[in-house]
Amino acid sequence: MFYACHAASVIKNSSVWYVDSACSNHMTSHESLLIDIDTNVTAKVKMGTGDLVQATGKGILVIETKYGPRHIKEVMLIPGLDENLLSVGQMIEHGYFLLFGDSIVEIYDDKSLKHLVTKVPMTGNKCFPLSLQYANAVAMKATIKETTWCWHRRYGHLNLPNLRMLHQKELVYGLSKIGDLEKVCQGCALGKSHKEAFDKERRGEQACH
Template sequence: MFYACHSASIAQDRSVWFVDSACSNHMTSQESLLLNLDIAVTCKVKIGTGDLVQATGKGSLIVNTKHGKRYINEVLLVPGLDENLLSVGQMMEHGYYVLFGGNMAVIFDDSNLENMVAKVVMAGNICFPLSLESINPVARKASIGEESWIWHKRFGHLSFSNLKRMQREGMVLGLPKLSEMKEICESCVSGKMHREPFDKEKVWRASHPLELVHTDVCGPMQNDSIGDNM
């Protein structure tokens, strides 16, 4: 994998992403920007200096656009990377159309080139910086919380401590880091409830007409029981 060198004249800004035609994958060094981070995905990335650096995970980024929230998936986490990079090739793989011309790059999400997602003006150092507004930390925290509940249910309502242990010890491939939720799971509470046993002896019996009578009437059943007893 390779990405092109960019000039350091543009200030380092976590919201700036460079549209790069020489980059094979979306990349960032900022773990806080990524959702659903999968640390099981690792690979080597060749940077502009020719050095190979290790990508330590892959996640998704949510950004706000005039067309609503958009997901940028399969973003590699590369510690030490100076800039955030958007791969033109990867955008095209996901159905986007990127046109270069007139000192700008225009990104569309349809083949008719009617739905423009972004217009990026070329900077003085012949690169294409795009400012993307990622979702705020509160919204991101809520999304992580929702994901924790999803994994909790996927594993049959397994406790969060055991889920964290499975992720920490690498017992399950693809299991992301999860936060331990303090809210109570209603399904878990209901599943652990049990009925108190009935009294073995009669504690009350009707003795006069029209007094309340409790009875247990069941049947006939539509389906035969095991052993055809009912």
């Protein structure tokens, strides 16, 4: 187990996440850090005290790295949680590679271990606290309007059923929930329309004149 903490010394800091091998899911109590929160979550989490706490949602954490934004998916929202936790097992499931040794953990996003995302030194109490820099997309989430139109255009006027499939099967990172379009897309209507064939007899008569 790579994570341990005494409740008496807890200082809440929304930017610090503990790399935790004993945690089955990423967890936080800070709703403002997450995007695309699914509130239809019925899971319960067993705390260190043995109490079961109901999760109120599951969302995506967007962080900034030297390789650009990275999306940490399936972060559970747990009210009252003192620390932010990054699950080692869940990071591995989502394609990250973690190397522990020499009082440090190195996190890579490729199997060749060439793309080092970050290094996390071990502290005196044998914790691995990681300070994250959040991407601007988190702060701008509340101002985005008509996201369905936006994704429809970005994917070359892809139809709504296929857009919803991309979202439901999580085939695209950061793809928000697809709603309904209240009006007809003019580009799609124009592209699907056809032009009547020019009458050959009339064309011959015009050529004679």
